[in-house]
Amino acid sequence: MVKRLFLMEIWMLFFAVTAMAQDLKKNESGQEKNESPQDPLVKINESLGPLRKLPDGNVWINVKKKMVVIDGQICMRRGPLEMFACSPETKEHESVIQAKAKAFLVHTALLMVGAESGKPVEWDPKYSPASGTRVEVIVHWLDKNGKPTKLRAQEMIKNVKTKKAMTENWVFAGSEFYTNPNTKKRHYMADGGEMICVSNFTTAMMDLPVQSTQSREGLIFEAFTEKIPAMKTRVRLVLKPEAQKNKKSASPKNDKPAASKIEKTE
Numbered sequence: 001m002v003k004r005l006f007l008m009e010i011w012m013l014f015f016a017v018t019a020m021a022q023d024l025k026k027n028e029s030g031q032e033k034n035e036s037p038q039d040p041l042v043k044i045n046e047s048l049g050p051l052r053k054l055p056d057g058n059v060w061i062n063v064k065k066k067m068v069v070i071d072g073q074i075c076m077r078r079g080p081l082e083m084f085a086c087s088p089e090t091k092e093h094e095s096v097i098q099a100k101a102k103a104f105l106v107h108t109a110l111l112m113v114g115a116e117s118g119k120p121v122e123w124d125p126k127y128s129p130a131s132g133t134r135v136e137v138i139v140h141w142l143d144k145n146g147k148p149t150k151l152r153a154q155e156m157i158k159n160v161k162t163k164k165a166m167t168e169n170w171v172f173a174g175s176e177f178y179t180n181p182n183t184k185k186r187h188y189m190a191d192g193g194e195m196i197c198v199s200n201f202t203t204a205m206m207d208l209p210v211q212s213t214q215s216r217e218g219l220i221f222e223a224f225t226e227k228i229p230a231m232k233t234r235v236r237l238v239l240k241p242e243a244q245k246n247k248k249s250a251s252p253k254n255d256k257p258a259a260s261k262i263e264k265t266e
Contacts, residue, residue: 049065067238071100083197
């Protein structure tokens with residue numbers, strides 16, 4: 001039986017992970033003391049300000065700047081897409097980025113920086129789009145010369161009809177829990193791969209608030225090969241929830257990205 005995440009569980013999870021995160025020791029640069037200084041992506045984390053790493057995954061948060069940072073790598077550069085990012089060993093064959101974390105942990109991190117989950121897409125009795133806090137996704141990596149580079153995730157996704165970059169924004173749908181009737185164990189459904197989707201899934205953690213089919217014959221997005229770095233390039237995904245002005249969820253009527261375009265950092 002599928003169940004929505006109960007409010008009490010959200011708060012328990014929020015405080016439990018916050019307490020664990022508060023115990024982590026930081027050095028002056030804001031990095032973990034046990035993080036290897038040889039890691040070439042450390043400079044990217046340093047540029048994002050003091051980050052607090054969560055347990056059990058390569059996920060960081062900056063509560064003041066309200067951002068979530070996820071370690072990952074490029075896993076696909078050409079072909080149709082159903083996801084933009086997925087958890088390890090799930091949907092890499094139809095995702096641009098393999099995120100080095102479970103979707104459940106990313107969900108928790110988004111709650112910790114103020115995002116509010118809405119609901120996944122509904123198809124029955126009629127189509128109802130995914131809702132929730134709108135989330136900007138930015139991809140950071142080092143180019144072949146070691147220079148920090150960043151790009152909006154939309155720029156890496158091509159609309160097969162317009163041949164231009166995707167314009168829609170993601171919303172924090174929140175996925176669902178499933179209780180196995182035999183083992184009685186609960187599973188977060190987006191851990192099956194539906195972390196950041198471009199096709200609508202009822203199990204999506206983040207989805208587009210516009211109709212986008214899962215049918216292989218009707219997929220409307222593909223990898224924008226020219227904009228994507230080489231295979232296995234290590235990246236850092238930065239998720240920035242939109243400020244909640246009136247506690248209203250994003251809607252399809254207001255799904256265009258900000259006008260400013262992100263270029264290479266100086």
